[in-house]
Amino acid sequence: MAKNIKLMQGNEAIAEGAVIAGCDFFAGYPITPSSEVAEILSSKLPKIGKVFLQMEDEIAALGAVLGAALGGAKALTATSGPGMSLKQEHIGYASMCEIPCVIINVMRGGPSTGLPTLPAQGDVMQAKWGTHGDHAIIAITPSSVNESLYETIRAFNLAVKYRTPVLILTDEIIGHMREKVVIPDKSDIEIIDVKLPGVPPEKYNPYNYTSGEVTPLAPMGEGYRYHVTGLIHGETGFPSQKTDVIQNAQNWLMDKIYKNIKDIEKFEEFQTEDADILLVAYGSTSRSSRQAIMMARSAGIKAGMFRPITIWPFPDEQISALSKKIKKILVPEMNMGQVIFEVQRNACGSSVYGLNVVNGEPITPDQIYEKIKEISKI
């Protein structure tokens, strides 16, 4: 067998992907259903000379990750709902200070402690809006164990490239299920490494709001001295209340993501060419959707699917284009309706229907198929 194929859990694949991506540092606080990520990295990282830290809580965990990242480390934390709520303040800090990091949220039922061992997709809007103030975020929703590994690598690359927190939103199903993974050779994949600025320390500014280029983050300890603050700051990193600086800083936080959306976006289309009903589904729900589409097609109903892999920034352009030719759209989600609003915002005159199942069980292909049948008769 030439390929290195293993049976592993989604959470294990994330840990594996992190190691391949060159993760130097993990800090976390264990929480179901994400704990395996921490457990596995606690064993793997120290053996290859990297750092694993269990912190006193989730806030401190992301704090440690941001400190490590300022020191030049590729850094990661993993958590679930309640931990994600605690991390919001530091996610804002990471956005504001443009500190690269990867945050895994293995979604479980909420709010509060909710359903520790059961799946949900209730944190999609939190990923975008959880921390206060305007900022752009990148979030990725893998739908298989194999994709969990490769998307973790991509998350690290995007974090370094755009100096931003990147969130991976999986769920209890993907996190805990086991299936085949093809472990890549490092030589076959792109890895973006942290690099030193191209200018000497005396000429270095840690931020640049107008060139359109993302300034490399100089690792602390390499002779580059600069100020880091959560206050709005100018290009030197020192706080500023000048209106033009404030506006430039705000624009930049959005522009660096949205103007590079072609590089960041990722999606899959399944049988959309001739579809009369379009499903927009992500994560584990997209698996049930695919099966439901096959059931519908055997019954003569032409359904297809658009599956965002990068969910933030949202694939506005693609949804808008598809909705020009497909007039019925179904958005199945394991929440009370979140991504459906994004789809409605982009739908050009199409009718958008939701299927919202929040009962601790994944949405089944049968439930989706029934809804497809219902919509096909409207």
Add this chain to the structure above:
Amino acid sequence: MSDRTEFRFAGSGGQGLILAGIILADAAAIYENKNAVQTQSYGPEARGGSSKSEVIISDSPIEYPKATMVDYMVTLTQESFTKYIKDVKDSGIVIADKELVTDFSNARGKLYLVDMVKSAREELGKLLGLNIIALGVLVELSGIVSHESIEQALMKRVPKGFEDYNKKAIEIGFRLAKEIKKQ
């Protein structure tokens, strides 16, 4: 979709049924190059409570990862028997431990009562390995993977020093299933 075979291991947390599911999925996915997905479901407790582990095996890609029309179910507690039997197909096969399951009021499919606990007690000297006996029964009855594949997958997951013990356990399972087939 039609070539999906669905397995469900149902019992109580700590009985090792999740591991049994992993070993079955590994045997199918890695040693027989089929598609296999293993999932599990359990409550917030570390021990006790009903737990189930499911394995879907198919030659085609597997989308929905959970079992909805169970072909083979093995149960090691009364609670899990009663709770999880509802998804068993009419043509499905249910294997229940003869000592642990006694109320069959909501039984479905074809039911076999098997002396797994008794065999473990008498032949292994303890109940450790009951999960592997159950795995042996399922593999022999379903013929889903070869004995060789399941043993390879089993040996990969067994702690050092327990190879012979587990080999013996799975063979007990094979034998119990062969006895069922004769019925």
